[in-house]
Amino acid sequence: MATRNELIKKRYFVFFVLPLLAAFTVGFIIPFIEGVWLSFCRFTVIDNASFTGIKNYISAFGDKGFRAALWFTVKTALVMVLLINTAGFVFAVILTREIKGTAVFRTVLFMPNLIGGIVLGYIWQIIINYVLSVVGAPLLALNSTAGYWGIIILMCWQQIGYVMIIYIAALQSIPDEMSEAAQIDGATYLQTLFKIKLPMLFSSIMICVFITLTNAFKLFDQNLALTSGEPAHATEMLALNIYNNFYARPGLMWRGIGQAKAVIFCIIVVMIACAQFRLTKEKDGEYNE
C-alpha cells in the first residue's frame, strides 16, 4: 500500500511542480540565458542578434564610466549598509522597550518604505536643493558630494523602517527568561544587549545586511530621480550606467555592451550573495553550537 501511495505522490508531484517550474523557466531561466547570449552579440531586437565574441566585455571593462560607476556604487553601498542597519537596530531596541506610542513610531518609521523610489527621489531632490540654496552651496546637479550624501540620506530614510521591523520581530522572539536570568546574574543592560541579545540576532542581522547590500547594488529609481547621474556622470551608479549605455548612443554595438555590463553586474551581485550566504551559514553554525 505504501508503495502505491509513493507512486501516486510521484505522479502528482509533476502536476504540482510543473506549473511553477514552467513559469520560472519562461519568466527567469530562458530570459537569463538569452541575456547572457546577447552579451556576446550585436543586436537591435533580440531575434536578430549576431555573435561578436568577447568584444562587448572588452569594451565594458575598458569603459572608464563603468569603472567609476562601480566604485561609486561600492562607496555608497558600504556607507548605506552600515548606517541603515545601525539606525534600524537602534530604533528597534528603543521601540521594543515599554514606551508610550511605540506603535505610532513604528508605523511612521515604516511608512517611507511604502512610497515608490521615483517619487521619493523627486521629493528629496526638492528638499535637498532647497537646503543647498539656503546655505548658498551649488545645487544637486552641480554638486557630486551633495549627490552622494543625498542618495545615502534618501535610502536611509526609506529603508531604516524596513530593517527596524525585522529587528523588532527578532528582538521580541528572544525569551524574556534569558534576559531575566542575565539580570539575576548581575549583567548590566548593555551587557545583556551586546552579549546575550546581539548574538541571538545574528541571522536577522545577516538577512538585513543582505537585503540592504543587494538593494544598494541594484539601486536605480532613486538614483535616476534624485541626481540622474549629474554632474557629468559623477553620481551614476551601476544600474543607471547600464541603462544610459543602452539608450544614450545610437548604433547596435552599444546594446551588446550594455548587456555585457548587465551580466557583469549580475555576477557581482550573485557573488556578494553567495559570500554572505556562506558566512551566515558558518557563523550561524558557530552560535548554534
Next chain:
Amino acid sequence: MKMKRAGYFFKSFITAIAVLMLGGCTNLHKPSVYYLNYKAEQDEAWHRLAKEYTERTGIQVDIVTAASGNYETTLMSEMGKSSAPTMFQIQGSNDVQNWKDYCYDLSKTGIEDELTSDVYALKSEDKTVAVAFTLETYGIITNKTLLEKAGYSADEINSFDKLRSVAEDITKCKDELGFCAFTSAGMDESSAWRYKIHLANMPIYFEYRDKGINTSDKIDGTYLNNFRSIYDLYINNATVKGSELAAKTMDDARNEFIGKKAVFYQNGSWEYNALTESGAFSDDELMMLPIYCGTENEENQGLCTGTENYWCINSTVMQEDIDATVDFIKWCQTDPYAEKFMAEQMGFVCPFKNAEESKNVFMKQDDEMTKKGYIPVGWAFSTSPSYEWNNTLGSALTKYAASGDDDCWKDVEKCFTAKWAEEYELLKEG
C-alpha cells in the same frame, strides 16, 4: 477510478489545445495596421481616426501609444514579437542608425511623392526610410502686451543687438515693470533640452551653412561666441539667478510666462495649446522671434523650423500588412477628412501637398515669414552624434550658468569640438 478520471481530463485538455492550435493555423491572415505612436497628447485622436478608417475600408488599425520616455524600450520589445508594429516613429538620423534594417523603402510607394519637399524624407543608402508627418518651429515666444508695456514693439527687434538692448533695459527697470525679460532657462532634465538641443542648434547650423554641408563629424566652433552671447543674455536677464537654474523645470518656465512674469520664453510651436488653453493669452498677444545670436544678415533670419516626427514602415512584417500600412499612410496624406482631422484635432502641420492650414499662430507666422523671404533655420541638431553628447553639453552649460566664468565656458567649447569628434568616432564603431 480517480486516476482514470484524471487521465480523461488530461486527454481532453490536450485535444482542446490541439484543436485550438489547428484552428489558429487554418485562420487566414487578414491584413491590418498596427501603429506604435510616440505622441501621448494625440493618442485619443489617433484612435478616433483609426476607427474612421476601419469603418470606411474594413481594414483594422490598432493604435498603441508609448509615452516618449518609454518609446525606445517599447519599440524594442514590440519589434521582437510575432505581431510587431507595422508602422512606427523615429526622431531623426540618430534613430536611423538603430532601425534602418527594419525600415521599408518608401521611395516606390508614392508616400514620398506626397511630401512638399525632399528634405522631409530621411534616407539611408539610397533607401527612403522615413517621412515626416508634422512640422514644428521654435524661437523666442514673446508676450507682445508686456513688451509694449516696457515701451517696445516686436517689429523693431530684428537683430541680437536690439534684442539685447531691449532685454537689458527691461532688466534695469524690472522692479517698476513687475516682470523680467526672460523666463528661467531651467537646466533640470525636463527643460534642459531647450538649450542642450535647441539652442545648441544655432552654432551648428551656421557653421554648416558657411561650409555648405548638412552634417559633419567635426565642429570647428566658429559660432560658439555667438552661442555664448545668447546664452548669457538668457541667464543674465532672467527671473532667477544663474546658480538656481540647475533645479528649474519646464513647468517653472511655463508658469512664469503664463503668470506674466517675463516677456520672452524660448520654446516651440508645440507650446501653443498649453499657452492658449491656460486662458492667459489670445492669439494676438503671442508671437515668436527668431533666435538672434549676432550673425551676419540676421535681419533676414527666420524661425527654426524642422521636424523630429517621422513615420517608418516595418519591413519585417507580412507583405499584406506592409501594403495595408502604405494605404493607411497615403489616406492620411491625401484624404480631405484625414487632412482636416490631423490639422484640427491633432494640431499637426503636415508637410503634405494637400495639407490643411494650421490654426497654430506660431506655425502661421513661420509660414508668413518664409513667404516674405526670411530664411528658416534648419534643425542641424539632429546631426548630433548621440544623446550622450547632448547630455554632456547640458552638464557643461549648467555648470557655466552657475558660475559664468571662462573656465567653465571652455568645457562647453570642448564639448562642441573634442567631444563631438570623439562621439562620432564611437558612432563609426557602432
